[in-house]
Amino acid sequence: MAQRFKDVDWIGLFLWLFRAAIIVLVLWGTVAKIFFGAGNAYSASDWIDFFVSGLSQGSLYALIALGYTLVYGVLFMINFAHGEFFMSGTMTATVFIALPLSASGFLDRNPIIGMLIILVVAMSISVGVALLTERIAYRPLRRAPRLVPLITAIGASFFWQYFFRGLYGSSLIPFPELQALQGKFSFWGVDILKTRAVVIVSSVIMLIGLYFFVMRTKTGKAIRAVAEDKDVAALMGIDVDRTIAITFATGAAMAGAAGILYGLVFRQVHFFMGFVPGIKAFTAAVLGGIGSIPGAALGGLFLGVIEAVGPPLFLEGLGIPGGHQLKDVIAFTMLVLVLIFRPQGIIGERLAEKKA
Amino acid sequence: MALLEVDNVHAYYGNIHALKGISLTVEEGEIVSLIGGNGAGKTTTLRSISGLLSPREGTITLRGEDLRQYKAHQLVSKGVAMVPEGRGVFARLTVEENLQMGAYHRSDRDGIAKDMRRVYQLFPRLEERKGQVAGTMSGGEQQMLATGRAMMSRPTLLLMDEPSMGLAPVLVEAIFQTIEEINKEGTTILLVEQNAHMALQIANRGYVLQTGEIVLQDSAKSLQQNAMVQKAYLGID
Ligand SMILES: Nc1ncnc2c1ncn2[C@@H]1O[C@H](COP(=O)(O)OP(=O)(O)O)[C@@H](O)[C@H]1O
Numbered sequence: 380m381a382q383r384f385k386d387v388d389w390i391g392l393f394l395w396l397f398r399a400a401i402i403v404l405v406l407w408g409t410v411a412k413i414f415f416g417a418g419n420a421y422s423a424s425d426w427i428d429f430f431v432s433g434l435s436q437g438s439l440y441a442l443i444a445l446g447y448t449l450v451y452g453v454l455f456m457i458n459f460a461h462g463e464f465f466m467s468g469t470m471t472a473t474v475f476i477a478l479p480l481s482a483s484g485f486l487d488r489n490p491i492i493g494m495l496i497i498l499v500v501a502m503s504i505s506v507g508v509a510l511l512t513e514r515i516a517y518r519p520l521r522r523a524p525r526l527v528p529l530i531t532a533i534g535a536s537f538f539w540q541y542f543f544r545g546l547y548g549s550s551l552i553p554f555p556e557l558q559a560l561q562g563k564f565s566f567w568g569v570d571i572l573k574t575r576a577v578v579i580v581s582s583v584i585m586l587i588g589l590y591f592f593v594m595r596t597k598t599g600k601a602i603r604a605v606a607e608d609k610d611v612a613a614l615m616g617i618d619v620d621r622t623i624a625i626t627f628a629t630g631a632a633m634a635g636a637a638g639i640l641y642g643l644v645f646r647q648v649h650f651f652m653g654f655v656p657g658i659k660a661f662t663a664a665v666l667g668g669i670g671s672i673p674g675a676a677l678g679g680l681f682l683g684v685i686e687a688v689g690p691p692l693f694l695e696g697l698g699i700p701g702g703h704q705l706k707d708v709i710a711f712t713m714l715v716l717v718l719i720f721r722p723q724g725i726i727g728e729r730l731a732e733k734k735a
Numbered sequence: 736m737a738l739l740e741v742d743n744v745h746a747y748y749g750n751i752h753a754l755k756g757i758s759l760t761v762e763e764g765e766i767v768s769l770i771g772g773n774g775a776g777k778t779t780t781l782r783s784i785s786g787l788l789s790p791r792e793g794t795i796t797l798r799g800e801d802l803r804q805y806k807a808h809q810l811v812s813k814g815v816a817m818v819p820e821g822r823g824v825f826a827r828l829t830v831e832e833n834l835q836m837g838a839y840h841r842s843d844r845d846g847i848a849k850d851m852r853r854v855y856q857l858f859p860r861l862e863e864r865k866g867q868v869a870g871t872m873s874g875g876e877q878q879m880l881a882t883g884r885a886m887m888s889r890p891t892l893l894l895m896d897e898p899s900m901g902l903a904p905v906l907v908e909a910i911f912q913t914i915e916e917i918n919k920e921g922t923t924i925l926l927v928e929q930n931a932h933m934a935l936q937i938a939n940r941g942y943v944l945q946t947g948e949i950v951l952q953d954s955a956k957s958l959q960q961n962a963m964v965q966k967a968y969l970g971i972d
């Protein structure tokens with residue numbers, strides 16, 4: 380008897396109860412909200428609004444998450460400086476391009492050309508910062524134990540934060556507002572803020588473009604080959620170091636673009652702006668299964684939507700007030716849940732199989 | 736001048752002295768077999784030639800040109816290709832994508848398409864499965880793929896590391912037949928094997944490697960007759 384008592388897997392039991400409790404709470408809150416109208420009353424268009432704002436936030440997470448996933452795919456390393464790639468391009472393009480273009484009126488006269496210039500500059504700076512970081516901080520550690528580049532990445536992240544704080548100061552810098560993007564579009568009677576529509580559409584285009592780049596082009600195939608086996612890739616004539624650098628650059632370009640879209644939505648930039656979106660995007664990448672590109676995209680969208688819809692739905696249903704301030708709690712609870720119960724991510728494959 | 740000349744190569748893993756002065760030559764058009772037991776240094780020898788590993792000492796030349804000045808990825812365009820131990824197919828790439836990777840350094844579309852047809856002719860099985868992800872194929876099919884992929888670079892010198900490893904006898908037979916065929920079409924082959932019986936049967940010459948040293952070298956025929964080889968590698972008493 381005593382023996383059998385000891386065999387009870389207490390941790391397993393606790394985790395099982397924990398999971399059951401979360402599911403019950405979410406369902407309870409949802410049911411309370413939908414059938415008993417707990418909390419505020421929302422109209423159908425309010426719900427659509429929550430959902431669309433979630434999609435727009437989520438598509439930003441998705442774009443940033445690609446960088447984590449691509450780099451993890453080739454190096455099995457979490458690049459914690461990725462949020463700073465996002466920040467560096469955005470701040471530089473805002474200070475040197477967006478604000479002057481806006482002040483001179485050029486941006487409102489030629490919004491498309493203006494935005495393209497801003498986008499290209501942001502992406503280029505992000506790529507430059509990523510390439511420098513890779514070359515100086517990561518490449519020399521290619522053969523070091525895995526914890527070493529991870530810690531270096533955290534160091535690199537601090538370095539770039541304070542570097543750009545030194546350059547641009549520590550105050551909030553406004554991102555110019557585009558006249559062309561004020562107001563709403565109306566689709567089949569549903570009103571959507573123009574900025575959100577632009578963010579969603581351009582993110583989706585970039586996500587699809589990136590998917591084709593990785594799946595169809597020669598360079599994309601080389602990236603996948605390097606992700607699987609660096610020695611064999613080299614035997615094929617693939618320059619592994621160069622391909623890894625291209626992988627960093629690709630992720631950083633997406634982050635730079637995401638930064639400008641972020642500027643359009645939140646209309647301010649800041650040296651610390653990479654931190655929270657970076658961690659959220661990392662969460663999204665883990666949710667989708669880190670290493671998987673469709674996973675990063677879906678993980679990002681899913682996280683964005685659940686952050687936006689979760690508080691009015693099950694948090695208010697549970698009688699928790701001010702739910703919107705708790706969206707970070709939802710995001711990180713999900714990260715913890717996924718790490719405990721499904722570390723391969725929602726649609727990802729098992730990491731253990733790939734490499735450990 | 737021999738096609739490949741390896742002279743007095745010493746290689747280390749940390750403090751482990753894995754190759755203790757290996758010298759061997761491969762003439763144009765030959766099949767040369769390097770036989771030896773587990774841990775003798777066969778793989779290390781091939782990795783040194785293909786640039787994946789940098790020996791501490793010694794020279795490696797291809798038609799007189801020093802190969803050690805190049806990185807691994809630069810050697811493909813010099814005409815060196817390798818079928819790695821355990822086949823090393825890209826498991827999550829399709830069969831066709833794997834073959835395309837073999838031709839990575841080339842840009843002659845027509846030539847690549849022609850070589851791809853040739854590989855499919857040699858291994859019809861690969862054509863049937865060209866859209867399939869390589870990781871889901873059997874060991875024999877993966878070996879065909881790894882061989883076909885190496886052929887896609889149009890190598891002058893093909894290094895093969897234990898192609899028969901883990902394959903059923905019928906498949907081993909087939910693989911060695913293909914190796915002979917590839918050789919007849921003009922590719923020189925340095926073949927590493929534990930399966931000394933088959934390896935010596937198709938080879939012109941052979942080397943016997945023991946704990947990082949070449950202990951014997953001769954024509955394949957004489958090695959098959961050699962008492963020590965028979966006892967240690969052919970299972971004949
Ligand atoms: N990555 C490695 N690290 C340390 N020692 C190694 C490594 N690879 C091979 N060795 C050692 O080098 C020697 C030769 O190995 P290898 O060339 O793989 O032999 P073979 O291919 O003939 O079986 C062996 O003693 C092996 O233990």
Ligand SMILES: [Mg+2]
Pocket residue numbers: 777778779820
């Ligand atoms: Mg070996």
